[in-house]
Amino acid sequence: MEERTALEERVAAEPGAFRILTGDRPTGPLHLGHYFGTLANRVRLQRAGVELFVLVADYQVLTDRDIADHLSEHVEGLTADYLAAGIDPSAATIFRHSAVPALNQLMLPFLSLVSVAELQRNPTVKDEIAASRQASVSGLMFTYPVHQAADILFCKANLVPVGRDQLPHQEITRTIARRFNERYGPVFPVPDALLSAAPSLLGTDGQKMSKSRGNAIALSAGPDETARLIRGAVTDGDRHIAYAPETRPGISNLVLLAALCQDRDPHAIAAEIGDGGAAALKKAVTDSVNEFLRPIRARRAELTADRTYLRRVLAEGDERANAVAERTLDEVRTAMAS
Structure with missing residues (x-):
């Protein structure tokens, strides 16, 4: 360090x-x-x-x-x-x-x-x-x-x-x-x-994020595809949302993704969702990712055209x-x- x-x-x-x-x-x-x-x-x-x-x-x-x-x-x-x-x-x-x-x-x-x-x-x-x-x-x-x-x-x-x-x-x-x-x-x-x-992001299946595994959200992915991938992401049975990477890797990975997209502390993101459960977390992550990727997607579409x-x-x-x-x-x- x-x-x-x-x-x-x-x-x-x-x-x-x-x-x-x-x-x-x-x-x-x-x-x-x-x-x-x-x-x-x-x-x-x-x-x-x-x-x-x-x-x-x-x-x-x-x-x-x-x-x-x-x-x-x-x-x-x-x-x-x-x-x-x-x-x-x-x-x-x-x-x-x-x-x-x-x-x-x-x-x-x-x-x-x-x-x-x-x-x-x-x-x-x-x-x-x-x-x-x-x-x-x-x-x-x-x-x-x-x-x-x-x-x-x-x-x-x-x-x-x-x-x-x-x-x-x-x-x-x-x-x-x-x-x-x-x-x-x-x-x-x-x-x-x-x-x-x-920080290292896991894929939606809880494994290393990789193009070949089909568990990654591409920069070019559209809003609907992004929502689908996040809906299928691995979570756990505890309704309370907390950022604890060692003990709750799936939940924490989603919290981290939202935090990176919002440029905020993951603990603050988790505290906001609290007892909202995995559904509320996934909605927050989907909204965060889609908003973050919106200008990148628009620019990429111009370039590929x-x-x-x-x-x-x-x-x-x-x-x-x-x-x-x-x-x-x-x-x-x-x-x-x-």
């Missing part, structure tokens, strides 16, 4: 000294868990003056699935989610993995800097493999942390917002940067991890990212040849 606070103070004091790499895989629409977990923080940091690189990780979709269905549609939808949430494309570089070949060429020298044993014991890779629910996975999944290191280091990002579960990936990136600099000379910053302070604009945003971001990646790759070649 103290380390995160100190890093936040440095960012607040000199935002222009930081460059962030962040992003998502285009496997479906972003949801409220994404918004409160990462998107809102990206927008906050960008508005503070931090330079933002946002990766649409289309190549990484292939790490845990045989076919990337509807990929171009998902790429444009993800871009619309970013812009609707408040990311400014005139300042941020939003780009596609597949459109920056120099980025992916960094994989080979980076792989030479880590051992098989280091990749085998990476807990995040183990979790990703287990979550893929496949009998076997490709070698690309095994090298996922090195791929992520290339994503971060190609643009010389020195700050990476992550959840605690992503710290092992981040440590591989830091290791690769240090080892490259020690072996070939100073080329890369050793990026810091900016741990998210955002203009696919030419979305493609232009991506093309311009791809061009900027390519220029950065080519410069970095030239530096890497020069350093390795010296």
Whole structure:
């Protein structure tokens, strides 16, 4: 906590000294868990003056699935989610993995800097493999942390917002940067991890909120769909509403969702509903979510109606990212040849 606070103070004091790499895989629409977990923080940091690189990780979709269905549609939808949430494309570089070949060429020298044993014991890779629910996975999944290191280091990002579960990936990136600099000379910053302070939202079934589980409220979900999902959310048999995440996770998750949407303390939300029971809670959550999402939905609808604009945003971001990646790759070649 103290380390995160100190890093936040440095960012607040000199935002222009930081460059962030962040992003998502285009496997479906972003949801409220994404918004409160990462998107809102990206927008906050960008508005503070931090330079933002946002990766649409289309190549990484292939790490845990045989076919990337509807990929171009998902790429444009993800871009619309970013812009609707408040990311400014005139300042941020939003780009596609597949459109920056120099980025992916960094994989080979980076792989030479880590051992098989280091990749085998990476807990995040183990979790990703287990979550893929496949009998076997490709070698690309095994090298996922090195791929992520290339994503971060190609643009010389020195700050990476992550959840605690992503710290092992981040440590591989830091290791690769240090080892490259020690072996070939100073080329890369050793990026810091900016741990998210955002509370974790559960899905409507009480499990981790996930696009693949069907338990998430998408930013693009309409009012009726949102109401339906919240009506089916897990609660308990106690009519009195209280915010107690450890003992009443389903109820507390709904209270937290309403509190985040209203920017209020969850205990105050629970106290207002009191003995109203789950029905009153779900109505309050539905109203809060729909009101919160109303401007985001409206902006997203405008964006998706203009696919030419979305493609232009991506093309311009791809061009900027390519220029950065080519410069970095030239530096890497020069350093390795010296």
